[in-house]
Amino acid sequence: MVQRESSKSQLVRSGSPVRTCVGCRERALAVELLRVVARAAVDGYAVVPDPQRRLAGRGAWLHPDPGCLNRAIRRRAFGAALRVSGHLDISAVAQMLEAPRDSGVNTAGESYTSKR
Numbered sequence: 323m324v325q326r327e328s329s330k331s332q333l334v335r336s337g338s339p340v341r342t343c344v345g346c347r348e349r350a351l352a353v354e355l356l357r358v359v360a361r362a363a364v365d366g367y368a369v370v371p372d373p374q375r376r377l378a379g380r381g382a383w384l385h386p387d388p389g390c391l392n393r394a395i396r397r398r399a400f401g402a403a404l405r406v407s408g409h410l411d412i413s414a415v416a417q418m419l420e421a422p423r424d425s426g427v428n429t430a431g432e433s434y435t436s437k438r
């Protein structure tokens with residue numbers, strides 16, 4: 323019997339892309355961060371999550387952590403990172419990252435980590 327390991331672990335140690343989280347400003351592997359992009363909306367821009375990293379345009383990177391999201395919002399890091407100004411609607415990202423805060427269990431990644 324031949325075992326075919328369709329090697330899904332394509333995580334190359336050297337040369338793995340590293341990005342900076344717009345929330346905590348820490349560098350991390352891109353695979354550990356959530357990519358977000360800005361989309362033109364009626365009254366400004368909407369920041370939308372791009373877990374598949376397929377959306378065109380300038381992206382920003384964020385830990386899938388509500389804390390990092392809050393920090394990014396507070397310092398308006400999305401506008402700077404995405405090169406957009408005006409009203410930014412981050413509700414889509416917030417929704418994706420929303421996690422029970424007082425449970426004592428970190429489930430922040432549960433909803434979206436299904437694909438690596």
Ligand SMILES: [Zn+2]
Pocket residue numbers: 343344345346347348384385387390
């Ligand atoms: Zn972070």
